[in-house]
Amino acid sequence: MTAIERTRVAIVGGGPAGMFLGLLLARGGIEVTVLEKHADFLRDFRGDTVHPSTLTLLDELGLGPAFEALPQRRITWVGADLDSGPAQLGDLSRLRGPHNYIALVPQWDLLELLADAASKEPSFRLLREAEASGLLWEGADSGAAPGKADDDGAAPAGARVAGVVWKPGGEGEPERHLEADLVVACDGRGSVVRAAAGLEPTAFGVPMDVWWFRVPRDPSDPEGAVGRIHRGQFLIMIDRGDYWQCGYVIRKGADAKLRSQGIAAFRDRLADALPWLAGRLAEAPASFDDVKLLDVRLDRLSRWHLPGFLAIGDAAHAMSPVGGVGINLAVQDAVAAARILRPALAGGGLVPEAVLQSVQRRRWWPTALIQAFQQLAHRAVVGKVLDEDAARAADWTTSEHVPLPLRMLDALPALRVVPARLVGIGPLPEHAPPWARR
The missing domain is CATH 3.50.50.60 (FAD/NAD(P)-binding domain)
Incomplete structure (x- = not known):
């Protein structure tokens, strides 16, 4: 019964x-x-x-x-590491109230x-x-x-x-x-x-999926969150103390093709995007068993x-x-x-x-x-970054090849409160x- x-x-x-x-x-x-x-x-x-x-x-x-009382890390600004240099995109310190940060x-x-x-x-x-x-x-x-x-x-x-x-x-x-x-x-x-x-x-429609994995973190590494954009590659790294929780953005539906190239090829791509990671990539990800797909x-x-x-x-x-x-x-x-x-x-x-x-x-x-804002970001930023042919042909060491929304936020500090409010508080x-x- x-x-x-x-x-x-x-x-x-x-x-x-x-x-x-x-x-x-x-x-x-x-x-x-x-x-x-x-x-x-x-x-x-x-x-x-x-x-x-x-x-x-x-x-x-x-x-x-x-x-x-819970162990935590805090983020007060959101930025990206571009080939042309660092770009600050969102400034949570401009938010009013006692909590002008994101807690991890x-x-x-x-x-x-x-x-x-x-x-x-x-x-x-x-x-x-x-x-x-x-x-x-x-x-x-x-x-x-x-x-x-x-x-x-x-x-x-x-x-x-x-x-x-x-x-x-x-x-x-x-x-x-x-x-x-x-x-x-x-x-x-x-x-x-x-x-x-x-x-x-x-x-x-979305242009991307995400691979999640971990990489050991050294005390001398940057703190908080790191976003890296480098000629067809988009990597997000979240500071978890003794390791980085990493999100590697791939083109929608490309999971099987990229996995077939082997873990060594993926490590090479990571080392190309962030050379300071190269020395520890032999440890993690050890294999694609450690890389989890987020179907966006x-x-x-x-x-x-x-x-x-x-x-x-x-x-x-x-x-x-x-x-x-x-x-x-x-x-x-x-x-x-x-x-x-x-x-x-x-x-x-x-x-x-x-x-x-x-x-x-x-x-x-x-x-x-x-x-709607996420769809705009997909078109204006993520889609362009993942267009590898265009991204690799562009000279990303010069700012004019950086997507326009990123250039505007970096150049105009007053605008950085807009994404900070949308992300941190919501409409x-x-x-x-x-x-x-x-």
């Missing part, structure tokens, strides 16, 4: 959006269950940037001191901090090793008990989402049903429950909700890694959703779909704006509601 449980709100995914939403709703007295498919939060190459708006939110939630903290540390804070709320529950596999549906007028979709995956006609089908870790464990008045998809750009709801995002996507749902169902964060809008803003937007989605949903949830009964629509209306335009920052503050 299938085990059945019930909660007011089921949140699928224990990433930043899911954990912030769970914490906020629990502080608002709403019964909430977060399903995280892994046993812990330890993942390589998760986004580890915590932006000024999120730092302010942590202060508002009374979690600022606990976050400050392992995401698992942030998530554990949120989980610990949420565990103090009696209405919060976190289920680890709980992998969602589908949705429960309930007929709008039939009054029937919640059940799974038809064998072909189609939702029953006129039905609403009424919970989550999930499977605990361990061999031979039977699936379980978690009935809920509202299911929130926070399980990322490959969202299982979004697919089960039949919602398909509109994809925008940029997409957005036209509709984020159904009766009983809401998608936020990457489940509603996958972001390009340009600017590293995906986590920031997901967290702000969660704050807006908690503030808008809580009155309806506290009143009892089902959440009207008009309330779910209000969440999308609030968060749609800042998402669309940031994605529509959200703040913790009074009932969630401590």
Whole structure:
């Protein structure tokens, strides 16, 4: 017999959006269950940037001191190392407020901090090793008990989402049903429950994918973040103390071709782009097993909700890694959703779909704006850098061959606050509601 449980709100995914939403709703007295498919939060190459708006939110939630105690590095400016010399592109020190920097903290540390804070709320529950596999549906007028979709995956006609089908870790464990008045998809750009709801995002073309890997770091190396652009090569390096977390930008779909050339060829490319790395590349990456592909996507749902169902964060809008803003937007989605949903949830009964629509209306335009800027960056900068024939033919030691947006930001310091604000705060920052503050 299938085990059945019930909660007011089921949140699928224990990433930043899911954990912030769970914490906020629990502080608002709403019964909430977060399903995280892994046993812990330890993942390589998760986004580890915590932006000024999120730092302010942590202060508002009374979690600022606990976050400050975590080991971290800070970035106050964003720049690039070009063949023509260094270029400063964004200056976070120009932002107002106490947090005019980006903190680099392992995401698992942030998530554990949120989980610990949420565990103090009696209405919060976190289920680890709980992998969602589908949705429960309930007929709008039939009054029937919640059940799974038809064998072909189609939702029953006129039905609403009424919970989550999930499977605990361990061999031979039977699936379980978690009935809920509202299911929130926070399980990322490959969202299982979004697919089960039949919602398909509109994809925008991207010119790139990213290889993530690690390289040992010496104490004499630069601190913070390093961006290197060199004749057809684009490399981002994030200072993690004793190692660099590196992102090597490749042309979309070129993964298999470049891997076939062998790890030695890749090391040669890295040494060409950054000669000061050459002496340590024999250690890492040791093989292509150490190089993980990020399949870059940029997409957005036209509709984020159904009766009983809401998608936020990457489940509603996958972001390009340009600017590293995906986590920031997901967290702000969660704050807006908690503030808008809580009155309806506290009143009892089902959440009207008009309330779910209000969440999308609030968060749609800042998402669309940031994605438009990312598309512009793809065309004006990334695409030109990855055009190897043009890039290698150009004399990048002279500034006129550097993409125009980079030249303008480097030449006009006052402009650097624009990307700093878009990246660090976003066009529509959200703040913790009074009932969630401590």
